[in-house]
Amino acid sequence: MVQSLPVCDTVTQWIYVCSLSDIQPNTGVCALINGQQMAIFRVGYEEEVYAISNYDPFSKAYVLSRGIIGDRKGILKVASPIYKQNFSLVTGKCLDDNSVRIPTYPVRIVEGTVQVGIE
Numbered sequence: 782m783v784q785s786l787p788v789c790d791t792v793t794q795w796i797y798v799c800s801l802s803d804i805q806p807n808t809g810v811c812a813l814i815n816g817q818q819m820a821i822f823r824v825g826y827e828e829e830v831y832a833i834s835n836y837d838p839f840s841k842a843y844v845l846s847r848g849i850i851g852d853r854k855g856i857l858k859v860a861s862p863i864y865k866q867n868f869s870l871v872t873g874k875c876l877d878d879n880s881v882r883i884p885t886y887p888v889r890i891v892e893g894t895v896q897v898g899i900e
Contacts, residue, residue: 792898
């Protein structure tokens with residue numbers, strides 16, 4: 782089964798990150814891909830994953846993979862473990878400060894493996 786989020790046309794390569802089973806449900810892991818730290822989140826027990834930057838612009842630390850997953854008014858989000866700002870897992874938009882947005886990345890699951898798309 783293949784599950785993927787909307788993917789931009791600029792993906793040139795899919796990079797293997799880990800097996801889906803390596804990510805506990807409702808948690809995140811950090812992956813270093815092409816020199817960038819990405820936070821990969823597994824939502825629930827299904828094959829639903831999201832990839833965002835691991836960098837928290839408020840604390841200036843690479844910690845978002847350790848944040849708490851939840852939702853705000855139906856928007857899937859992660860709360861930073863330091864100052865608790867919330868970021869959409871889909872868009873990267875900060876739900877507490879409209880002027881801040883973090884990068885998101887295309888991600889998919891292929892035959893039980895998590896892959897991130899790069900440009």
